[in-house]
Amino acid sequence: MRLEPGMKGGPRLVNPSDPKHAIRATRAAGRQTRSLLLDAASGLFKRRGLAGASIADIAAAADAFPSQITYYFRTKEALFVEAACRDVLHLARAAEEQAGRARSAQDYTRALVESVLAADGLGFFVEAMTLTRRRPDLAPFVERTIARLHAEGLRAYAAEIAARGWQAPADPETVARRFWAVAVGVTVEGQAMGRAPGDLVIEMLRLIAPMAGEASDGRLRLVRADGPGR
Numbered sequence: 001m002r003l004e005p006g007m008k009g010g011p012r013l014v015n016p017s018d019p020k021h022a023i024r025a026t027r028a029a030g031r032q033t034r035s036l037l038l039d040a041a042s043g044l045f046k047r048r049g050l051a052g053a054s055i056a057d058i059a060a061a062a063d064a065f066p067s068q069i070t071y072y073f074r075t076k077e078a079l080f081v082e083a084a085c086r087d088v089l090h091l092a093r094a095a096e097e098q099a100g101r102a103r104s105a106q107d108y109t110r111a112l113v114e115s116v117l118a119a120d121g122l123g124f125f126v127e128a129m130t131l132t133r134r135r136p137d138l139a140p141f142v143e144r145t146i147a148r149l150h151a152e153g154l155r156a157y158a159a160e161i162a163a164r165g166w167q168a169p170a171d172p173e174t175v176a177r178r179f180w181a182v183a184v185g186v187t188v189e190g191q192a193m194g195r196a197p198g199d200l201v202i203e204m205l206r207l208i209a210p211m212a213g214e215a216s217d218g219r220l221r222l223v224r225a226d227g228p229g230r
Contacts, residue, residue: 003078034072036062046120050080052129077131081138084121084128085145091121092149096156105166110205113180117200122187129184149180182207 002055041060044053056078059066073079095115102108116122125145132139153176168175183206190200 006076010116030072033064033068037064037069037072037079038083038086040064041079042087042124045080046124050077050127078138078141081128081131081135081141084140087121088145089148089152091116091119092152094119097151100156100160106199108160109208113183113204113208114201116183116202117187122183123191126184126187126191135170146180150177153168153177153180157204 019030028193033222039057041058044058044061048057053076055066055069058076058079059069069076069079073082095112098115099108099111124227125142128138129142132142150173154173157168157176158172158180161172172176186200186204186207189195190197190203195203
């Protein structure tokens, strides 16, 4: 027999000899608890920062016990990084869905940029990236998330150009990786200089707009550095 923390109803008693469906139910409850803690942490960290949100505050917002945070995440810093990684992946998925409704290459690019930079998820993730410099044990979370962003970005972009008959200005992997590299760079600079999200959108569009253009037949074409493509 062992105790696993439940929500405020009290700890859950688990008997290894219970039927498998009971064990699965316990695991499902654990996943739900983690998700609720991540939801609460995300909102508080974005509003107050790492130092301004205590474990007690997060637990209260999730209607949980502080001990559940240490049980599932061990430290507040680990919770911060995991919440930020989850948020940026959700943000990327939402941006993909929003851009998928665009009718032109220009609108597709703008929708991606606005969806990624207008929200606060990427800025949250950038803070998590910075945190791993003094907590290298948390770096694998960020590394896996960046790899996932690149992989999902490649999948989405390759699917779009195939479905719409666009011609990419470079290989799809390069285009997808460049997008996130520019987005992170613009966000870091914006945080340092206190720029508004709208200014970040304008800056990123300025930086990536010369990479591609849309021909009259709707295909994406390469734009020459010295002027419009021929």
